[in-house]
Amino acid sequence: MGLCKYSRLLGGVAIAAAAIGLLGGTAMAATELTVYTAVEAEDLKKYAERFNADHPDIKINWVRDSTGIVTAKLLAEKNNPQADVIWGLAATSLLLFKGEGMLEPYAPKGLDALDAKFRDKASPPSWVGMDAWVASICYNTVEAGKAKLPLPTSWKDLLNPVYKGHIIMPNPNSSGTGFLDVSSWLQIFGEDEGWKYMDGLHENISRYTHSGSKPCKLAASGETAIGISFAFRGAKSKAAGAPLEIVIPSEGIGWDMEATAIVKGSKKMDAAKTLVDWSITKKANEMYNEGYAVVAMPGVAKPVEHFPPSVAEKMIDNDFEWAASNRGRILAEWQKRYDSKSDAK
Amino acid sequence: MASQAQAVAAPALAVQPKLSRDDRIMRGFIVLVGVWMVIAVVLPLYFMLSKSLEDRAGDFVGLVNYAQYFSTPALFYSIGNSLTIAAISTVITISLAFIYAYALTRSCMAGKGAFRVVAMVPLLAPSLLPAISFVYLFGNQGIIKGLLGDNTIYGPIGIVMGEVFYTFPHALMILIVALATADGRLYEAAVSLRAGPVRTFFTVTLPGIKYGLISAVFVVFTLVITDFGIPKVIGGQYNVLATDIYKQVIGQQNFQMGAVVSVVLLIPAVLAFVADRIIQGKQTSALTSSSVAYAPKPRRSYDLAMTGYCALIGFLILGIIGMAAYASFVQFWPYNLNLVLKNYDFDVMDGGGWASFTNSLRLAAYTAVFGTAIIFTGAYMVEKARGFGAVRGAIQFLCILPMAVPGMVLGLAYIFFFNHPDNPLNFIYGTMAILVICTITHFYTVSHLTAITALKQMDREFESVSSSLKVPFYKTFTRVTVPVCLPAILDVSIYLFVNAMTTVSAVIFLYSTDTALASVAALNMDDAGDIAPAAAMCMMIFYAAATVRLLHVLVTRGLARRTQAWRAR
Numbered sequence: 003m004g005l006c007k008y009s010r011l012l013g014g015v016a017i018a019a020a021a022i023g024l025l026g027g028t029a030m031a032a033t034e035l036t037v038y039t040a041v042e043a044e045d046l047k048k049y050a051e052r053f054n055a056d057h058p059d060i061k062i063n064w065v066r067d068s069t070g071i072v073t074a075k076l077l078a079e080k081n082n083p084q085a086d087v088i089w090g091l092a093a094t095s096l097l098l099f100k101g102e103g104m105l106e107p108y109a110p111k112g113l114d115a116l117d118a119k120f121r122d123k124a125s126p127p128s129w130v131g132m133d134a135w136v137a138s139i140c141y142n143t144v145e146a147g148k149a150k151l152p153l154p155t156s157w158k159d160l161l162n163p164v165y166k167g168h169i170i171m172p173n174p175n176s177s178g179t180g181f182l183d184v185s186s187w188l189q190i191f192g193e194d195e196g197w198k199y200m201d202g203l204h205e206n207i208s209r210y211t212h213s214g215s216k217p218c219k220l221a222a223s224g225e226t227a228i229g230i231s232f233a234f235r236g237a238k239s240k241a242a243g244a245p246l247e248i249v250i251p252s253e254g255i256g257w258d259m260e261a262t263a264i265v266k267g268s269k270k271m272d273a274a275k276t277l278v279d280w281s282i283t284k285k286a287n288e289m290y291n292e293g294y295a296v297v298a299m300p301g302v303a304k305p306v307e308h309f310p311p312s313v314a315e316k317m318i319d320n321d322f323e324w325a326a327s328n329r330g331r332i333l334a335e336w337q338k339r340y341d342s343k344s345d346a347k
Numbered sequence: 348m349a350s351q352a353q354a355v356a357a358p359a360l361a362v363q364p365k366l367s368r369d370d371r372i373m374r375g376f377i378v379l380v381g382v383w384m385v386i387a388v389v390l391p392l393y394f395m396l397s398k399s400l401e402d403r404a405g406d407f408v409g410l411v412n413y414a415q416y417f418s419t420p421a422l423f424y425s426i427g428n429s430l431t432i433a434a435i436s437t438v439i440t441i442s443l444a445f446i447y448a449y450a451l452t453r454s455c456m457a458g459k460g461a462f463r464v465v466a467m468v469p470l471l472a473p474s475l476l477p478a479i480s481f482v483y484l485f486g487n488q489g490i491i492k493g494l495l496g497d498n499t500i501y502g503p504i505g506i507v508m509g510e511v512f513y514t515f516p517h518a519l520m521i522l523i524v525a526l527a528t529a530d531g532r533l534y535e536a537a538v539s540l541r542a543g544p545v546r547t548f549f550t551v552t553l554p555g556i557k558y559g560l561i562s563a564v565f566v567v568f569t570l571v572i573t574d575f576g577i578p579k580v581i582g583g584q585y586n587v588l589a590t591d592i593y594k595q596v597i598g599q600q601n602f603q604m605g606a607v608v609s610v611v612l613l614i615p616a617v618l619a620f621v622a623d624r625i626i627q628g629k630q631t632s633a634l635t636s637s638s639v640a641y642a643p644k645p646r647r648s649y650d651l652a653m654t655g656y657c658a659l660i661g662f663l664i665l666g667i668i669g670m671a672a673y674a675s676f677v678q679f680w681p682y683n684l685n686l687v688l689k690n691y692d693f694d695v696m697d698g699g700g701w702a703s704f705t706n707s708l709r710l711a712a713y714t715a716v717f718g719t720a721i722i723f724t725g726a727y728m729v730e731k732a733r734g735f736g737a738v739r740g741a742i743q744f745l746c747i748l749p750m751a752v753p754g755m756v757l758g759l760a761y762i763f764f765f766n767h768p769d770n771p772l773n774f775i776y777g778t779m780a781i782l783v784i785c786t787i788t789h790f791y792t793v794s795h796l797t798a799i800t801a802l803k804q805m806d807r808e809f810e811s812v813s814s815s816l817k818v819p820f821y822k823t824f825t826r827v828t829v830p831v832c833l834p835a836i837l838d839v840s841i842y843l844f845v846n847a848m849t850t851v852s853a854v855i856f857l858y859s860t861d862t863a864l865a866s867v868a869a870l871n872m873d874d875a876g877d878i879a880p881a882a883a884m885c886m887m888i889f890y891a892a893a894t895v896r897l898l899h900v901l902v903t904r905g906l907a908r909r910t911q912a913w914r915a916r
Contacts, residue, residue: 036860063860063861065859070597073597074596074600078759078762078856081768082768082773084766173584173598176590176594176598209583210584215876218876219876223878224487224488224682225486225487225488235876238876239876242876243679243683244679244682245682329599334419337421338421
């Protein structure tokens with residue numbers, strides 16, 4: 003009898019010890035999430051700190067690069083995904099991943115508070131939006147003054163022959179921002195008018211760049227007077243001291259959003275869901291608003307320094323599905339019209 | 348040791364037994380090198396390039412993608428552009444580098460050591476650095492843009508200038524090795540036969556360095572045609588094959604068309620390999636065991652002219668670096684030229700801060716140590732083993748292949764291969780190890796050719812003599828070959844070190860949270876519009892590489908006194 007009791011006691015102790023060990027283990031060792039992103043690196047520390055203030059038990063391991071590189075990397079890793087969560091990548095890329103079956107649909111807590119534009123239409127959604135980045139014209143006041151170039155206020159203004167050789171824009175075949183511009187013109191002006199517009203614009207373009215932020219950066223350093231780029235970059239360069247005017251053309255502007263999604267096959271689903279839940283909270287949206295003028299949760303956004311105030315109302319009703327499904331056709335047409343000429347100098 | 352000696356001695360009674368023991372060991376090594384090349388080069392490339400025969404869903408479609416490629420003028424025009432740029436850059440680089448190498452090896456000018464160091468400077472900088480400099484020098488706000496007249500730097504002119512700067516040390520490294528070792532007796536014979544300098548040049552000098560010269564041409568041509576960094580930053584919209592791959596893969600996520608362009612890019616490498624085999628068959632070694640090292644005699648005006656030439660080239664190189672150094676302190680180019688230090692405060696900027704700099708140093712050190720051991724041993728086995736011709740030929744080809752593979756293609760290929768769920772090597776994915784393997788592979792060819800050039804100049808007689816003296820080959824290897832080739836071995840290790848510091852295109856796909864790299868950080872800072880901090884990070888990479896390079900010079904000098912005395916005689 004005594005022996006039996008003794009062994010039962012021993013067993014109980016062992017189970018208790020194991021349980022304590024397990025609990026202790028989870029409480030001590032934070033879950034590590036691998037998060038792929040294209041968010042500005044200087045903001046990543048802030049994003050992780052704010053998230054950890056609410057969830058100290060989840061450690062974020064960032065893998066950050068430009069949109070094109072991160073997108074290519076995720077696609078190449080498709081058969082054996084390394085990322086748990088994508089937080090801060092163009093919705094256009096996420097649409098592509100959704101089509102490839104790479105995303106885990108999930109309806110985060112508080113989804114209804116988001117503007118309907120800022121989520122995947124499916125239910126549950128495969129991705130949810132964070133903030134919008136919008137096209138704009140970066141106009142260097144010093145260089146434009148030297149060349150006597152008037153301040154453009156619309157896309158059509160850029161057709162004025164006075165701008166010949168003074169405009170730089172991204173090549174849509176290399177850059178998502180470039181494609182954003184082209185697809186927005188086709189949506190604003192209609193297909194025929196849109197191509198006609200680009201035929202005219204092509205006459206004034208001095209060159210097409212491979213990077214979407216480059217045209218504005220080139221305008222900031224006076225390499226060109228006018229760069230077609232996006233407003234976020236313009237605001238940043240202006241803050242750094244560049245003599246820039248950021249123009250939101252009157253016809254409306256194309257835009258894309260940064261978005262969040264869970265990668266299918268993640269072994270840390272609970273932590274991933276916690277992160278995505280947090281990514282659409284009011285607190286997170288206020289954080290996005292520190293850099294971006296338009297965020298996913300209505301009513302949160304306050305004006306951002308150096309950003310033109312009219313951004314939100316000028317954003318076109320961008321049809322992402324249309325742009326994604328017609329992308330190949332649009333790029334081939336663009337290449338035929340403008341890229342094969344490019345080696346003629 | 349005793350049993351080993353017995354084992355060596357025992358079969359010596361049979362007809363050719365000892366040879367076969369050496370041969371067996373060497374063949375064992377050759378198989379090892381072969382396995383390495385298959386894992387590091389063949390399989391990853393297969394996984395990537397086979398995509399050129401697939402559609403987007405991954406189904407086999409035959410040559411459909413190729414048909415599409417060759418029916419799209421915007422794509423196939425780039426072939427002509429790439430060949431033009433590569434040909435022009437090669438002619439300019441080889442001419443400049445040849446005279447420079449000739450001055451360093453065949454004249455008595457002063458300051459050879461310094462000129463040698465200066466010429467290697469472009470290797471120490473990421474390709475972003477000359478691009479930033481060229482924009483500041485020749486861009487629309489450039490301080491000496493008048494020199495270009497009405498031409499723009501953004502286009503073929505900028506690409507050629509950048510490529511010449513970038514490939515000059517590569518060519519120089521091979522040409523110096525080729526020119527450094529000459530048999531003085533041939534020149535004495537030429538003098539006593541009253542051959543003029545021109546005739547001596549064409550009948551003695553050129554034939555003596557033929558192999559090195561052809562290697563240099565091939566290396567420069569291939570480097571230019573596969574480089575993507577310079578055309579991307581400064582090429583404007585002048586399309587070349589390497590930027591087309593970028594457009595397809597990064598811009599449009601079209602891996603299939605990217606693979607097609609990559610295959611098109613591999614063709615020059617295959618052609619170069621065939622040419623290389625044909626010429627190599629005719630090459631005899633310049634240095635035999637009875638050679639007398641050539642020593643140039645002082646000639647005042649000639650030496651002075653050579654000094655002037657090297658000084659001019661050196662000035663241009665340092666000027667480009669100096670511009671970037673200046674750029675790294677400017678507050679906001681070109682509107683606020685105050686000089687500030689804040690651009691070096693990397694921890695508040697894009698790209699991993701100072702940690703990425705330490706990671707780069709680690710990557711460079713590992714790459715240099717392991718890479719040199721693997722590459723030199725491999726080159727020795729391929730060059731000095733007897734028989735086994737088909738395998739050696741195949742490995743030789745695989746050693747030359749990586750040069751023709753653009754870094755971006757290599758990086759993606761490594762994802763497809765090493766991250767494949769069924770790959771037992773999957774565990775190295777996302778670690779420092781995969782970065783090291785990838786970097787060694789990326790820079791294998793030039794290192795291999797340097798080692799081969801050095802080895803070729805050593806007569807096989809060294810091996811024959813040692814084997815007839817019953818010395819096993821590995822003793823000859825460690826006691827004769829390695830000391831004689833020490834300058835080349837050190838060159839290879841420093842080459843690997845600095846390239847690992849500066850490389851971007853392949854590793855950008857492979858680094859992870861804990862292994863962010865300085866060169867990638869610089870690129871991302873430039874992308875984010877922070878040109879001055881990008882220049883600052885480039886300069887940090889440059890200073891680190893330059894420090895190691897200077898140490899290398901000191902070490903080489905010390906070692907040379909001990910191991911290279913025979914050259915001076």
